[in-house]
Amino acid sequence: MGNTNLWTYVQDNWPHLLSLIWSHIVMVLCGLALALVVGIPLGIVSARSERLAAVILAAANIVQVVPSLALLALLMIFLGLGFKTIVVGLFLYSLLPVIRHTYVGIKQVDKGVVEAGRGIGMSPLQLLMKIKLPLSLPFLMAGLRVAAVIAIGVATLAPLIGGEGLGREIYSGLNMRNNVQIYAGAIPAALLAILADLVLGRLQGRLRA
Numbered sequence: 071m072g073n074t075n076l077w078t079y080v081q082d083n084w085p086h087l088l089s090l091i092w093s094h095i096v097m098v099l100c101g102l103a104l105a106l107v108v109g110i111p112l113g114i115v116s117a118r119s120e121r122l123a124a125v126i127l128a129a130a131n132i133v134q135v136v137p138s139l140a141l142l143a144l145l146m147i148f149l150g151l152g153f154k155t156i157v158v159g160l161f162l163y164s165l166l167p168v169i170r171h172t173y174v175g176i177k178q179v180d181k182g183v184v185e186a187g188r189g190i191g192m193s194p195l196q197l198l199m200k201i202k203l204p205l206s207l208p209f210l211m212a213g214l215r216v217a218a219v220i221a222i223g224v225a226t227l228a229p230l231i232g233g234e235g236l237g238r239e240i241y242s243g244l245n246m247r248n249n250v251q252i253y254a255g256a257i258p259a260a261l262l263a264i265l266a267d268l269v270l271g272r273l274q275g276r277l278r279a
Contacts, residue, residue: 101160113172171213175206
């Protein structure tokens with residue numbers, strides 16, 4: 071269908087579409103927040119022990135290679151339908167980029183700077199909080215950038231397990247064979263992913279400066 075029809079549909083249904091966009095963003099933010107809370111400590115632990123790093127990164131890799139629909143179906147069996155299940159799914163899919171980039175970022179910190187910190191009497195915790203984590207922030211931001219784009223895409227599957235978000239408009243359009251509805255859900259989802267990538271990329275660039 072033409073652009074005019076899409077524009078008309080958006081004009082007629084913008085409150086509904088805004089509600090879907092908002093619910094999509096909330097799901098993604100909740101999943102990313104959980105990934106940061108869990109993933110950063112796991113990345114720190116991985117950087118301290120190569121043996122644990124192998125186990126943690128392997129486990130996160132296994133989750134990442136499971137098809138998103140299959141993972142959500144498995145979670146649905148244990149958690150039921152709705153918001154909670156999709157947030158846990160987004161959390162699991164966002165873990166690997168956060169863990170890996172935290173691990174790599176800490177590993178890339180100049181050892182001379184760390185030794186200088188030790189030389190002035192810093193404790194391991196002070197070294198972590200005042201030297202290692204601040205210097206690894208650009209890497210962590212890169213991981214968050216990757217995780218955000220992945221999460222926005224996976225969140226479009228939410229309606230299949232009783233969730234909300236822009237996927238509801240997409241699947242409604244597929245069921246009704248209405249291209250305008252599909253575009254009305256898919257285009258905002260794509261724009262959200264592009265916007266997240268641009269904003270987080272800009273922040274990453276500032277941290278490197």
